[in-house]
Amino acid sequence: MTTPLADAALLAAGASAGGVLDPTDESVDAAYLDLREDSQDVALYKIRQVGVAFGPRLYLQERLRLVIACGELPPHLPAAALAEKFSVHPEGGGPMIATVHGENLWDRLEELMVAGCEFRNASSGLPLHEDEWPHTAWAPAGPAVVAKAFVAGARVVIARFVTPDAVSAALAAAEMGLPVAEQPTGDVLLKFSTGVELRVVLPLEVNADWFENRLPEDVRARCTLEQTTDARLLTIVSAEDDWSLFEIARRITLAAPAGTLRHPLYDQVVWKFEESRFAIPAELLEFGYDLRPAAEWLEG
Structure with a gap:
């Protein structure tokens, strides 16, 4: 019932x-x-x-x-x-x-593995080790x-x-x-980080020159700027847990012309995840x- x-x-x-x-x-x-x-x-x-x-x-x-x-x-x-x-x-x-x-099992994963639970990485399929520790672990x-x-x-x-x-x-x-x-x-649900992404929609009237002229070369090299029919799409994607993306977001926020952005860009940095489920003794x-x-x- x-x-x-x-x-x-x-x-x-x-x-x-x-x-x-x-x-x-x-x-x-x-x-x-x-x-x-x-x-x-x-x-x-x-x-x-x-x-x-x-x-x-x-x-x-x-x-x-x-x-x-x-x-x-x-x-x-x-x-x-x-x-x-x-x-x-x-x-x-x-x-x-x-x-x-x-x-929240994140702090108990080692204890559970010692008890015989075998957790594996979502991508490699291999047992977990320190370099492939999950971002979160929930039951x-x-x-x-x-x-x-x-x-x-x-x-x-x-x-x-x-x-x-x-x-x-x-x-x-x-x-x-x-x-x-x-x-x-x-x-048990494990979430593994697969990278970080920053994707920003800019008004079409924003001239792309500000992007070239105001940002350091190392930042420009990470960015792509694509024009659609009604906006410009600024994208940065990293395949790793790249905390430097927050620094890049800070720089772009400072360099953007007044009125261009509605919110600081660090709010728009998104972590990408993949998930794996495991059954363990209740x-x-x-x-x-x-x-x-x-x-x-x-x-x-």
């Missing part, structure tokens, strides 16, 4: 003026906010809007549950952002919010820890990469008071949760 999940972002987008959902509408028992692919700024913006939308409902509807998959955003940040929008009452402390820990939380948090009183659960299927199974188990059957293996994963009233998340 699973529990249907509403899309929390779409519910908030459809809320009436002011962004608050009708607190008397009990048509939704559970909602899921998927931020796994969003940037930190976008994720925090969506979280605050969902907090405004759901705050009154969480106070009035005891059955309502909200789960947030916050991706690489540290879970305590969305917990505080939500609490800020919940109009926390000083006496009651506000809705109970749980953050799941144990999904999505399963339904068991989410169900335990709900049973303990959580109204909101925040985990990094928990899936909708895991949330539905956790909600159903918590509702029926049943334990969640643990799977024999858990997934008993090697160590999920837990931190459960507090909303007011305590505000206090840090």
